[in-house]
Amino acid sequence: MDLVDSMTKIFPEILKRVVRLLLPLLLSLLAGALLVLAAGKDPVLAYTRLFEAGFGCDPGPGRCALVTAFQFATPLILTGLSVTVALRSGFFSLGQPGQMLFGAAAASWLAGTLSLPGVTDSAVALLGAALLGSAWVWIPALLKHFIGVNEIIVTILFNQIAFVLVGLFRLPRVEVSARLLPLLPGTKLSAGVFVALLAALLIYLFIWRSVRGLEIRTHADAPRFGRYGGMPLHGPTLIGILLSGALAGLAGGVEVLGVHYHFVSTFSAVNDFDGLIIAFAGQLHPIGVILYAFLLGGLRTGSLVGLQISSGIPRELGSALIALMLLFAATIRFTRGKGDRRQKVYYF
Numbered sequence: 001m002d003l004v005d006s007m008t009k010i011f012p013e014i015l016k017r018v019v020r021l022l023l024p025l026l027l028s029l030l031a032g033a034l035l036v037l038a039a040g041k042d043p044v045l046a047y048t049r050l051f052e053a054g055f056g057c058d059p060g061p062g063r064c065a066l067v068t069a070f071q072f073a074t075p076l077i078l079t080g081l082s083v084t085v086a087l088r089s090g091f092f093s094l095g096q097p098g099q100m101l102f103g104a105a106a107a108s109w110l111a112g113t114l115s116l117p118g119v120t121d122s123a124v125a126l127l128g129a130a131l132l133g134s135a136w137v138w139i140p141a142l143l144k145h146f147i148g149v150n151e152i153i154v155t156i157l158f159n160q161i162a163f164v165l166v167g168l169f170r171l172p173r174v175e176v177s178a179r180l181l182p183l184l185p186g187t188k189l190s191a192g193v194f195v196a197l198l199a200a201l202l203i204y205l206f207i208w209r210s211v212r213g214l215e216i217r218t219h220a221d222a223p224r225f226g227r228y229g230g231m232p233l234h235g236p237t238l239i240g241i242l243l244s245g246a247l248a249g250l251a252g253g254v255e256v257l258g259v260h261y262h263f264v265s266t267f268s269a270v271n272d273f274d275g276l277i278i279a280f281a282g283q284l285h286p287i288g289v290i291l292y293a294f295l296l297g298g299l300r301t302g303s304l305v306g307l308q309i310s311s312g313i314p315r316e317l318g319s320a321l322i323a324l325m326l327l328f329a330a331t332i333r334f335t336r337g338k339g340d341r342r343q344k345v346y347y348f
Helices: 002-038 043-055 065-088 096-113 120-136 138-147 151-166 192-209 211-221 223-228 235-260 274-281 286-309 316-336
Strands: none
Touching (some): 002 286, 002 316, 043 286, 065 192, 065 274, 096 151, 120 138, 138 235, 192 211, 192 235, 286 316
């Protein structure tokens, strides 16, 4: 009887969370259908071609869009997790592009100069990418917590500084022994996808199932309660911020080792604020981040091949769908906290 009562209480809450997670996607698809109608096209046909081109599989090697969606989703998961951890720590970071650059630079240098046995090369390169990405967010974190400087402005400015700094160095190509080789012939889907999924699991366990994670979330949502409860004032939050930078740096390292095999300053799968879009739409939770990273990865391919090439609809519709997801996700999050003064709505 107790089990039945527990399930009766838990199921409505689970259903509510699933609805919140999928509602931005459904609303954006409805709004996108209106845009397609305004262009004089059939929305059903347009969406059919969009999702076939983004998530379908054709016979033959290298022709499975589903694999490409997973490839694009790999760095998107890591940047989405980076934003999620930052926001859960009470730190509105927009510095993921700069942290990715430093992560990519570290991975490229380590993987191009070291010669270690087995998979040690790639492991050390990824560790270096995470550490350098974490180091790059350290200064904005200190400025925020000890001087009160607005972190949004500082992290955006640090992105531009990162572009200048990494351009001063000539970085070697990645050695073959350090590369994350494709899991399937004719694709760029590498073991990096397992790194991203493992990172999502570890972030969930740390933020939601550990004492330090509770301290991080408490300081972000109810800082006065944390102080009066005797929790450390700066330590937990700074740990969360550094972890956020490490995840973004890891995203840059995975791109270099598994896709390009040399340093790049622009990433094909990630735009500047994709992590923010994925984190918002995913309700600041690793499961939601994985879901929307995969959707965004498929939409990138589908909007070009399925819309512009096959249907004659501008590929900007895919970008519009992504923007609408962010808009509806943000609206839902902010509306939930309206009128509740105890909830710090800005940081969710």
